[in-house]
Amino acid sequence: MNEVTKKTLSDIPADLLNIPAREFGFVRSEDPIMDANFETVSRGFFKDAMFRLRQNKAAIAAFWIICAIAFMAIFGPNMNEYHFSEQFSDYLNMPPRIPVLENFGIFDGSRLVTNRRLDSLENPEKFPEGCIIGYSNPHEIMGVTLVDVEVNYYKYIGAEEEYFWLGTDHMGRDVWTRLWRGTRVSLIIAVLSTMSDVIIGIIYGAIAGYYGGKVDMLMMRFTEILNSIPSVVLATLFIMMFGTGMWSLVLALCLRGWVGTARMIRTQFLRFRGREYVMAAQTMGVPDRTLIFRHILPNAVGPLITRTMVAIPSAIFTESFMAYLGLGLAPPEPSIGTMLAAGQTVLMQYPHLTLFPALTISVLMIAFNLFGNGLRTALDPTQRGQE
Numbered sequence: 132m133n134e135v136t137k138k139t140l141s142d143i144p145a146d147l148l149n150i151p152a153r154e155f156g157f158v159r160s161e162d163p164i165m166d167a168n169f170e171t172v173s174r175g176f177f178k179d180a181m182f183r184l185r186q187n188k189a190a191i192a193a194f195w196i197i198c199a200i201a202f203m204a205i206f207g208p209n210m211n212e213y214h215f216s217e218q219f220s221d222y223l224n225m226p227p228r229i230p231v232l233e234n235f236g237i238f239d240g241s242r243l244v245t246n247r248r249l250d251s252l253e254n255p256e257k258f259p260e261g262c263i264i265g266y267s268n269p270h271e272i273m274g275v276t277l278v279d280v281e282v283n284y285y286k287y288i289g290a291e292e293e294y295f296w297l298g299t300d301h302m303g304r305d306v307w308t309r310l311w312r313g314t315r316v317s318l319i320i321a322v323l324s325t326m327s328d329v330i331i332g333i334i335y336g337a338i339a340g341y342y343g344g345k346v347d348m349l350m351m352r353f354t355e356i357l358n359s360i361p362s363v364v365l366a367t368l369f370i371m372m373f374g375t376g377m378w379s380l381v382l383a384l385c386l387r388g389w390v391g392t393a394r395m396i397r398t399q400f401l402r403f404r405g406r407e408y409v410m411a412a413q414t415m416g417v418p419d420r421t422l423i424f425r426h427i428l429p430n431a432v433g434p435l436i437t438r439t440m441v442a443i444p445s446a447i448f449t450e451s452f453m454a455y456l457g458l459g460l461a462p463p464e465p466s467i468g469t470m471l472a473a474g475q476t477v478l479m480q481y482p483h484l485t486l487f488p489a490l491t492i493s494v495l496m497i498a499f500n501l502f503g504n505g506l507r508t509a510l511d512p513t514q515r516g517q518e
Contacts, residue, residue, distance in 0.1 A: 190505020332392025
């Protein structure tokens with residue numbers, strides 16, 4: 132017993148040090164003793180990721196925009212009586228005209244007809260009654276007064292009963308039907324090529340990352356050689372050999388599109404293959420296939436989903452770029468790229484032929500990127516548990 136303890140005991144009265152044992156008893160609380168309840172709801176990784184994704188208003192809005200465009204791509208071509216390849220030789224380059232909206236001066240089928248004789252405006256054979264909305268820019272040439280006349284083009288050519296919601300192109304084909312048919316084709320090409328890239332990239336990257344060593348070195352050198360060749364050159368050579376078509380475009384986009392996915396999967400395998408649970412499974416004799424697809428690959432699901440969502444708009448853009456170069460689908464099958472390529476030649480005269488496909492691909496690109504950014508944040512493990 133040290134000096135401090137001795138001094139402390141000497142300060143205690145003697146009668147307190149000689150209390151008999153019978154005077155002692157257990158002090159118990161009447162309330163049951165239990166562990167404290169958790170203040171937060173227990174959530175798994177993906178449930179927590181979905182919770183964070185729902186908090187991202189921009190990502191949710193982008194998701195519903197993608198769903199709306201996909202819905203229109205499926206059902207939009209059947210919303211009117213026109214076929215995407217049907218031609219109306221009497222209705223070339225018609226402006227947009229939509230019921231109800233035309234009463235408010237929006238998509239009312241009006242067009243500016245330039246350099247018309249002022250004295251011909253009262254001629255019902257040239258300008259049927261009620262088709263003239265107004266005229267402007269009067270000017271004289273050789274003593275004749277010319278004006279620019281804004282007309283209801285449907286009345287002007289005697290097609291008052293017709294409604295082409297987004298107008299027609301230079302061959303008299305309905306732009307509405309072709310736009311949503313082309314969006315469907317572009318989405319199918321993008322999704323198929325992206326899924327093919329994901330499957331090839333997962334298998335290739337998993338083998339390289341899991342086995343490492345010489346296998347990894349040889350496989351990665353091959354991807355570097357393939358990645359050094361410009362994608363446009365590869366796609367051009369492939370299409371020149373096998374012809375145009377949806378499947379040719381899908382395969383052309385897959386030639387080197389899987390390289391990025393393979394590298395990402397390889398990185399994840401190099402990161403996780405040395406973990407204790409993987410080594411324990413190897414010690415117990417678990418087959419390599421099970422280790423790859425059950426124990427290691429699930430750790431790469433988050434980055435893989437994010438990359439897939441970003442790859443889809445990239446594939447749409449690449450397909451449109453190739454169609455713009457004349458390497459797209461063979462007529463009369465439309466896509467967003469072929470419609471843009473055809474519309475840009477008459478952009479100043481008939482801007483609606485370029486406007487609607489350009490708006491569609493722009494909204495798709497923005498929506499997919501916003502949704503991909505939302506998924507990237509939601510699937511980030513460092514953000515887990517944050518409200």
